[in-house]
Each structure stands twice: as structure tokens, then as C-alpha cells.
Amino acid sequence: MAVKLRLMRMGKKKQPTYRVVAADSRKARNGSFLEVVGFYNPRSEPSVIEIDNDKAVGWLRNGAQPTERVEKLLKISGAWDVFKGRPAEAAAVEDVPVEEAPAEEAPAEIVEETVVAGSDAEGAAGDGTEEEE
Numbered sequence: 473m474a475v476k477l478r479l480m481r482m483g484k485k486k487q488p489t490y491r492v493v494a495a496d497s498r499k500a501r502n503g504s505f506l507e508v509v510g511f512y513n514p515r516s517e518p519s520v521i522e523i524d525n526d527k528a529v530g531w532l533r534n535g536a537q538p539t540e541r542v543e544k545l546l547k548i549s550g551a552w553d554v555f556k557g558r559p560a561e562a563a564a565v566e567d568v569p570v571e572e573a574p575a576e577e578a579p580a581e582i583v584e585e586t587v588v589a590g591s592d593a594e595g596a597a598g599d600g601t602e603e604e605e
Contacts, residue, residue, distance in 0.1 A: 474498070477509060477531055477538040477546075489513045492523055492542055494531045507531075512545055525551040 474497040481502060483489040492510035495503070509531065510523030528551040532538070538546060546552040553559070 475506065475531065475534070475536040477528065477536050477542045479512065479539070479541060480505060487515060489515070492528075492545065494527075494536055497537075510545070510549070521545055521548055523549040523551055525549060525554060529555050 475494055476497045477492060477494055478501075479490040480493045480495070481488055482491055490512040491508050492512060493505040494507045494509055495505035499505070507527065509527045511520070512522075513520040523545060528546055528549075532546075532551075532555045543552065546555075
């Protein structure tokens with residue numbers, strides 16, 4: 473039996489949440505599964521990733537193949553590094569919002585500059601005399 477670690481869609485219409493499951497690769501996406509390994513909610517800000525690293529590493533060591541998206545989620549949670557034998561990175565899932573905070577401030581400054589530049593451009597466009605000078 474070929475086992476895959478993949479996402480199983482849950483939630484309401486147009487509001488998906490996903491379970492990370494170990495399932496037989498021949499079964500349907502939302503069909504039977506062997507074990508729930510974690511949870512992924514891409515719609516919240518920031519997205520929520522809860523993966524039981526012990527279960528995930530156990531399945532990987534037994535030959536389970538992750539899909540591309542699940543592999544990315546495992547890298548974020550640190551399970552992929554444990555599986556590959558590398559030391560887990562210092563950045564945990566809880567640290568991700570702290571790293572994003574400075575990035576959110578930078579666009580606000582850029583927006584303020586564009587508003588100032590936009591108001592100057594409107595004043596110049598409003599008078600025909602200023603454009604000729």
C-alpha cells in the first residue's frame with residue numbers, strides 16, 4: 473500500500489480548512505484515511521498550521537510520501553528538518569507573526585509617500601499655469 477501525507481478538505485463552501493492526513497494514495501481526496509497528522513487553515517491571518525511532528529516524522533520514516541503542499545507545511549512546522557536529520561531551525565510557528573510585523577509597517581510608509589506625491593501631482597494638473605512654468 474502506497475501511503476501519502478496529503479490534505480483533506482474540510483469546512484464550508486468557499487471557506488476551506490484542511491486536515492493533514494496519512495492516506496492510501498489510491499483512495500479519494502476526502503475518502504478514508506489512516507491517521508490525522510495535523511490541521512491547516514489558510515484563510516486566517518496569519519494562516520494556522522498545527523502538525524503533530526512526531527506522527528508526521530513517524531509516517532515519513534515508514535515510507536509515506538508527502539504532496540508538494542504538505543512538504544512545505546512540514547518545512548514550516550520543522551518536521552521535515554527532523555526527518556532529514558538536520559537541526560530544527562530556531563523559528564517556530566509562533567515566531568512567524570513577529571517576523572511579519574516589520575514588513576507590514578513598510579508598506580504603510582510607502583502608501584503615505586504616494587499620497588503626498590499624488591496630492592502634489594493633482595495640484596500641478598489642476599492649474600494650467602504651473603505646468604507652463
